[in-house]
Amino acid sequence: MKVTVHRKAHFNAAHRLYRKDWSMEKNDKIFGKCNNPQYHGHNYELITSVTGEIDPDTGYVIDMKVLKDIIKEEVEEKFDHKNLNEQVEEFYNLNPTAENISVVIWNKLRKRLNANLELEVTLYETPRNFVTYNGQ
Amino acid sequence: MKVTVHRKAHFNAAHRLYRKDWSMEKNDKIFGKCNNPQYHGHNYELITSVTGEIDPDTGYVIDMKVLKDIIKEEVEEKFDHKNLNEQVEEFYNLNPTAENISVVIWNKLRKRLNANLELEVTLYETPRNFVTYNGQ
Amino acid sequence: MKVTVHRKAHFNAAHRLYRKDWSMEKNDKIFGKCNNPQYHGHNYELITSVTGEIDPDTGYVIDMKVLKDIIKEEVEEKFDHKNLNEQVEEFYNLNPTAENISVVIWNKLRKRLNANLELEVTLYETPRNFVTYNGQ
Amino acid sequence: MKVTVHRKAHFNAAHRLYRKDWSMEKNDKIFGKCNNPQYHGHNYELITSVTGEIDPDTGYVIDMKVLKDIIKEEVEEKFDHKNLNEQVEEFYNLNPTAENISVVIWNKLRKRLNANLELEVTLYETPRNFVTYNGQ
Amino acid sequence: MKVTVHRKAHFNAAHRLYRKDWSMEKNDKIFGKCNNPQYHGHNYELITSVTGEIDPDTGYVIDMKVLKDIIKEEVEEKFDHKNLNEQVEEFYNLNPTAENISVVIWNKLRKRLNANLELEVTLYETPRNFVTYNGQ
Amino acid sequence: MKVTVHRKAHFNAAHRLYRKDWSMEKNDKIFGKCNNPQYHGHNYELITSVTGEIDPDTGYVIDMKVLKDIIKEEVEEKFDHKNLNEQVEEFYNLNPTAENISVVIWNKLRKRLNANLELEVTLYETPRNFVTYNGQ
Numbered sequence: 001m002k003v004t005v006h007r008k009a010h011f012n013a014a015h016r017l018y019r020k021d022w023s024m025e026k027n028d029k030i031f032g033k034c035n036n037p038q039y040h041g042h043n044y045e046l047i048t049s050v051t052g053e054i055d056p057d058t059g060y061v062i063d064m065k066v067l068k069d070i071i072k073e074e075v076e077e078k079f080d081h082k083n084l085n086e087q088v089e090e091f092y093n094l095n096p097t098a099e100n101i102s103v104v105i106w107n108k109l110r111k112r113l114n115a116n117l118e119l120e121v122t123l124y125e126t127p128r129n130f131v132t133y134n135g136q
Numbered sequence: 137m138k139v140t141v142h143r144k145a146h147f148n149a150a151h152r153l154y155r156k157d158w159s160m161e162k163n164d165k166i167f168g169k170c171n172n173p174q175y176h177g178h179n180y181e182l183i184t185s186v187t188g189e190i191d192p193d194t195g196y197v198i199d200m201k202v203l204k205d206i207i208k209e210e211v212e213e214k215f216d217h218k219n220l221n222e223q224v225e226e227f228y229n230l231n232p233t234a235e236n237i238s239v240v241i242w243n244k245l246r247k248r249l250n251a252n253l254e255l256e257v258t259l260y261e262t263p264r265n266f267v268t269y270n271g272q
Numbered sequence: 273m274k275v276t277v278h279r280k281a282h283f284n285a286a287h288r289l290y291r292k293d294w295s296m297e298k299n300d301k302i303f304g305k306c307n308n309p310q311y312h313g314h315n316y317e318l319i320t321s322v323t324g325e326i327d328p329d330t331g332y333v334i335d336m337k338v339l340k341d342i343i344k345e346e347v348e349e350k351f352d353h354k355n356l357n358e359q360v361e362e363f364y365n366l367n368p369t370a371e372n373i374s375v376v377i378w379n380k381l382r383k384r385l386n387a388n389l390e391l392e393v394t395l396y397e398t399p400r401n402f403v404t405y406n407g408q
Numbered sequence: 409m410k411v412t413v414h415r416k417a418h419f420n421a422a423h424r425l426y427r428k429d430w431s432m433e434k435n436d437k438i439f440g441k442c443n444n445p446q447y448h449g450h451n452y453e454l455i456t457s458v459t460g461e462i463d464p465d466t467g468y469v470i471d472m473k474v475l476k477d478i479i480k481e482e483v484e485e486k487f488d489h490k491n492l493n494e495q496v497e498e499f500y501n502l503n504p505t506a507e508n509i510s511v512v513i514w515n516k517l518r519k520r521l522n523a524n525l526e527l528e529v530t531l532y533e534t535p536r537n538f539v540t541y542n543g544q
Numbered sequence: 545m546k547v548t549v550h551r552k553a554h555f556n557a558a559h560r561l562y563r564k565d566w567s568m569e570k571n572d573k574i575f576g577k578c579n580n581p582q583y584h585g586h587n588y589e590l591i592t593s594v595t596g597e598i599d600p601d602t603g604y605v606i607d608m609k610v611l612k613d614i615i616k617e618e619v620e621e622k623f624d625h626k627n628l629n630e631q632v633e634e635f636y637n638l639n640p641t642a643e644n645i646s647v648v649i650w651n652k653l654r655k656r657l658n659a660n661l662e663l664e665v666t667l668y669e670t671p672r673n674f675v676t677y678n679g680q
Numbered sequence: 681m682k683v684t685v686h687r688k689a690h691f692n693a694a695h696r697l698y699r700k701d702w703s704m705e706k707n708d709k710i711f712g713k714c715n716n717p718q719y720h721g722h723n724y725e726l727i728t729s730v731t732g733e734i735d736p737d738t739g740y741v742i743d744m745k746v747l748k749d750i751i752k753e754e755v756e757e758k759f760d761h762k763n764l765n766e767q768v769e770e771f772y773n774l775n776p777t778a779e780n781i782s783v784v785i786w787n788k789l790r791k792r793l794n795a796n797l798e799l800e801v802t803l804y805e806t807p808r809n810f811v812t813y814n815g816q
Contacts, residue, residue, distance in 0.1 A: 418670070418671075420584055420585060420586050420670065421584055421585060422558040422582065422583040422584050422585040422627075423585070441624070441625040442625065444625055444626065444627065444631075446558065446626070446627035446630045446631055447558040447583050447585065447627050448556055448557055448558050448585055448624075448625040448626060448627065449556060449557060449558040449559070449583065449584055449585005449586055450556050450585055450586070450587050451586050451587045451670050451671070488577070488584075489577035489578065489580055489584040490580065490582070490584060491558075491580065491582035491583055491584065494582045495580075495582055534554070534556065534587050535554075535587070
C-alpha cells in the first residue's frame, strides 16, 4: 500500500528575474517588472510530497518530524529571509524562476531521502502562481 | 526537466442543470434544485496546469503573462458574468455541469498551447465540489 | 464576559444588479456587466456573529446547533440555488447588491435572536469582495 | 472523456498514536506527544476523488448527491466526534496514523463505488500535514 | 497612531463538553455528540490581536518574536496535543467550550502584556465555528 | 444603515527592517534576520474596508470598481514588484514594518475617499502576521 504524505513549509525571500548575459532592455522585455534591479519578494509556500510503502510497525511512510527537519535544514535555513540571487549559491548563475527554484529544492531534498521513496515538490510563488516538479 | 506551472483564474456565472429533451419532472428528479428554471450561480475558480520542459534561456515552462492572457481571452471574457446556458455557445446544447465545463475549457485552451505542452484544468464550482480534466 | 460566536454558512444564487425604473443604458453605465439581463451568480459565504454573555451553565453564548438551524431556515432554505431578483421576495423591488443582501439577512436573523444578543453579518460575494453589517 | 470529480467532507475526532505491544518508552520515542495516553484530536478534512467517463445523459461522472451520501454513511457517521482508537472498529488493532486512516477510508468507499470508477482519497490531519491514497 | 497586530498560532487537542454535576442524559441533551465520554478533538487556530501605539524607534507595536514566544509558552506548550478536560488545569472544573477556552487564553496572555496594550483573541474550533473575546 | 464594504488586493515587494542611524549590531539585535542588507520579501495581501451609508439609488456604499481603481493607483502601482526601502518614497526614512506600511497606505487611501466614509486597512505580511489600522 503506497501512500503519499505531504508536508507544508514556508519561507520568504527577495529575488530578481534576469540573465547577467542579457542587456537590461532584453531582460525588461522578457521578465518585465520581475527584472527590478532592486529586487522584489514573495512568501513562498512549499508542499513536499513523499510516496512510499506504509511501515507496518509505525503506520508511517516517513516520520513527519524527520521530514520536517530535513525541509528545515535544506530549504528554510538556506532560503528564508534571503536574497535568492545574491545569497543562495544555487542561483548565482541560475535565474530564480519558480520552475528553477522547485528543481533546486527537489535536488536538495532528494539527496536526503531513501531511494525507495518518491518525491514531488509544489512551490507557490503567490496564491495564484505555483509549480510542481517530481524529477522526471 | 519537466515542470508543471499552475495559474489560478476566476469567473462567476449563472447556470441551470437540465436537458431540454427531458420533462420538468425528470429534470427535477435528476438535477434537483440545480434545475431551477430561473437559474442559480457560482464563483468558479479555475486552475490551469501546463507541463513542459523548462526553457534554459528564460527558466520558464511558459511565460505566465502569456498564459494569463490566453486564459483571459478564452475563458474569463467568454464566461465571466454570463448565463452559461443562454450566453455561452458551447452550452446551448450541452448541460453545463462542472464536468462538461471543464472539458469545454480544456478544449479552448488546448488549441492555444504548443503541442509539446501538456494541459490539465481543475475547476471549482464551490469550495467543496471540483473537477479535473486532462484530455484523456 | 461577553464573547462573540461566529458561524459560517453557504448559499449560491443568481442575481442581476439593476433598477427597473432606469433605462438599460443607465443601468449599464452604473452596474456594468453586473447588469446582464440573463443574470450571473455567486457562491455566497455568510459569517453570522452573535455577541452575548457566556451562559455559566453551558459555557455557550448560544447553542451553535440552534444558531445553525436559524441560519438554515432564514437564509439557506430561502436563498440557496435561487434567483435572488425573481425568487426571493425581499429583492423584488430592492437591488440585490451585497450591501442590500447583508441588511436583508441581518433583519431576518435579528427577529429570531434574543434581544440581549448583538448581531453582525459578514457576506462574501466573492473571495475579494465582501461586506459587514451590524444594524447601526 | 475521463474526468475526476472531487468532494470535500469533514469530521473531527480524538486519537492516540501507539502500539499496544510496545512499552510506553518505545511509544514515546517513536510517536512523541502523539502518544498522549489521554488522547489529542484533529479536524480532519477529506477530499474524495472519483475518476470516470462523463455520462452523456446527465453530464455527471457520478451524482454528487449520491457521492455525498456515501461519504456521510461510510465516513462521517462512523468517525465524526469519535475516539478513533476506542470507538472505530478498524483501529482497535491498527495505529490511526493519517496513512492508515486514509487506507481504511479508501477501502470503505471503494466497496460502494462501481468498478469502472477509480478512487483516490486525500486526508488532511492538519492544514500542514496530509496524505493521499489511491489503492495502489 | 494605534495599530493592531495579529499573530496566528495553532494547537490540537481532545476535549469533551459536559458538566460533571449533570446526568449523562442531560449532558447528551445539551451537548449532543460533543458529550462523547471517550472524547473527540480539534485543530484549534488562534489569532492573537494586540493593539497599541507604534513605537517610533522600531516601527513595532510589539516585537512579533516576543509575542510569538509568549503564545508558545502560555498556550501551545500547555494545550497542544493535550486532553483539555483531563490535562489542562483551567478546565478541570470548567466546560471547555470554544467560548470558555477563549476566555482562559485571554486571561493567560493578558498577564504577559504591558497594561497599555489592548488584547483580543479569536479561536477557531473548526473552519466553520469560531469565537472572539476581548476582555469586556 | 451603515455597511462596511471590503476589497482584497495584492502586491509583492522586497524590504529590509533597520534604522540607518543604528549600528549593524543594534539592527541585528532588534530586527534579526529581517535586517538582511540584501533584503527579503513578501506577498502582501491588503483588505481595504470602507464604511458608510448605503446609497438608496444604487444599493452601493461605494462603487467597487471605483474603489478597486483607487487601490490600484495608490497602492498596487506604487508598491508592487518594488523594493520598499529603495523605491517607495514614503519609506526612504521610515522603517517598512507592517505597522508603518499600513499607516502609509491608510493615509494614501484616506485622501481619495469622501469625508463621510470611514476607512480601515488590514495588511497581511504573511498568512500568520498581519496588522489593522483605522486612523485612530
